Amino acid sequence: MEEIFARRMQHVRASEIREILKVTERPDFISLAGGLPAPELFPVTEIAEAARRCFAEDGAAALQYSTTEGYAPLRAAIARRLPETTGARPGADEILITTGSQQGLDLVGKVFLDEGDVVLCESPTYLGGLQAFRVFGPRFVEVETDDEGMIPASLERCLEAEPRAKLLYAIPDFQNPAGRTWSLARREAVLAIVERHRMAVIEDCPYGELRFSGSPLPSLMALAGPGQVLQLGTFSKILCPGLRVAWIAANRAMIEKLVLVKQAADLHSPSLNQRLVSRLLETYDLAAGIERMRDLYRRRCGAMLAALEGEFPEGATWTRPEGGLFVWVTLPEGVSARDLLTRAIGVQVAFVPGGAFFPNGGHENTLRLNFSIMTPERIAEGVRRLGALLVPAPL
Numbered sequence: 001m002e003e004i005f006a007r008r009m010q011h012v013r014a015s016e017i018r019e020i021l022k023v024t025e026r027p028d029f030i031s032l033a034g035g036l037p038a039p040e041l042f043p044v045t046e047i048a049e050a051a052r053r054c055f056a057e058d059g060a061a062a063l064q065y066s067t068t069e070g071y072a073p074l075r076a077a078i079a080r081r082l083p084e085t086t087g088a089r090p091g092a093d094e095i096l097i098t099t100g101s102q103q104g105l106d107l108v109g110k111v112f113l114d115e116g117d118v119v120l121c122e123s124p125t126y127l128g129g130l131q132a133f134r135v136f137g138p139r140f141v142e143v144e145t146d147d148e149g150m151i152p153a154s155l156e157r158c159l160e161a162e163p164r165a166k167l168l169y170a171i172p173d174f175q176n177p178a179g180r181t182w183s184l185a186r187r188e189a190v191l192a193i194v195e196r197h198r199m200a201v202i203e204d205c206p207y208g209e210l211r212f213s214g215s216p217l218p219s220l221m222a223l224a225g226p227g228q229v230l231q232l233g234t235f236s237k238i239l240c241p242g243l244r245v246a247w248i249a250a251n252r253a254m255i256e257k258l259v260l261v262k263q264a265a266d267l268h269s270p271s272l273n274q275r276l277v278s279r280l281l282e283t284y285d286l287a288a289g290i291e292r293m294r295d296l297y298r299r300r301c302g303a304m305l306a307a308l309e310g311e312f313p314e315g316a317t318w319t320r321p322e323g324g325l326f327v328w329v330t331l332p333e334g335v336s337a338r339d340l341l342t343r344a345i346g347v348q349v350a351f352v353p354g355g356a357f358f359p360n361g362g363h364e365n366t367l368r369l370n371f372s373i374m375t376p377e378r379i380a381e382g383v384r385r386l387g388a389l390l391v392p393a394p395l
């Protein structure tokens with residue numbers, strides 16, 4: 001039976017996170033595993049009102065097929081917002097609406113990657129990005145990172161070994177999974193290297209607006225010349241993920257190719273959802289909504305860091321995010337986060353073992369903790385239970 005599947009399916013594996021999330025759906029579970037935004041901040045009433053207006057004002061047009069590029073007023077609204085949010089300045093015709101950024105990653109893979117092509121990525125990097133690209137059979141080369149982001153000397157070394165690398169995949173703001181943010185100096189240094197090597201950068205920005213401390217930094221797209229950086233953005237984390245409305249900003253030549261593969265994939269993203277978000281942007285104060293998210297996540301992240309300080313043993317280290325949804329923990333060498341998870345599930349706590357975020361394996365002593373979905377009390381209790389599993393019982 002296996003032989004009827006395409007060869008590319010050999011590269012495709014089930015997402016570890018999705019498998020874990022299945023176990024943790026029970027309400028009594030303390031899940032520090034997923035990457036879910038806090039649902040209490042979804043503007044449900046305002047979204048319902050925007051939907052009502054779509055039907056009242058647009059009628060059947062909201063339910064009709066529409067263009068692959070996306071609903072024109074929404075593309076224009078996104079182009080108007082980007083200079084304030086990421087510093088990028090694409091025109092409305094340089095925006096393609098996608099069905100989540102996850103689709104954006106799939107389309108990027110289709111347009112850029114042949115089997116065996118080299119993708120440079122942060123080590124660790126977003127698991128969903130690896131999954132989307134893996135279908136196309138590339139080789140992933142991991143560039144080392146530290147608390148300031150991608151390390152330029154490591155990127156140079158990778159490019160000496162792989163001078164024909166095509167893409168650099170990067171999440172410079174509050175990265176998933178590590179919660180780290182690239183400093184301005186690193187952004188500039190990496191872009192200078194990329195420019196010499198004539199590669200494209202895929203800048204994935206779902207969290208950029210969720211900064212709760214420190215000062216905003218320009219995105220890679222804002223700093224680079226046109227054509228070098230393609231930027232993915234999404235309403236998933238700043239509004240709600242279920243509408244699946246996201247976008248790619250890139251130059252016209254790239255957008256044209258992406259439109260061709262999107263047409264083959266789904267013709268267009270749902271007309272109703274695009275119109276709904278467009279309406280919402282006219283009437284709802286999105287900036288104020290994002291401010292409420294920042295406040296909530298600042299408190300939840302603070303609760304997690306305080307609990308780690310109090311409960312985790314000597315030898316464990318962790319990142320101190322300035323935004324986003326995740327803290328990254330490194331346990332002492334030799335401690336297996338996968339084994340820890342098995343025991344944690346026994347005490348009704350879940351997290352994601354970090355090994356999954358390294359395309360070439362290893363780093364089994366790392367883990368990703370999410371702080372956006374649980375209350376500070378539950379976060380503290382979850383970290384306390386994990387800490388108790390890590391501290392050896394007295395003899």
Ligand SMILES: Cc1ncc(COP(=O)(O)O)c(C=O)c1O
Nearest residue numbers: 035100101102126176234236246
């Ligand atoms: C880095 C990164 N890129 C892309 C996505 C996908 O987002 P979307 O909901 O827009 O598909 C996520 C979701 O968690 C993410 O963390």
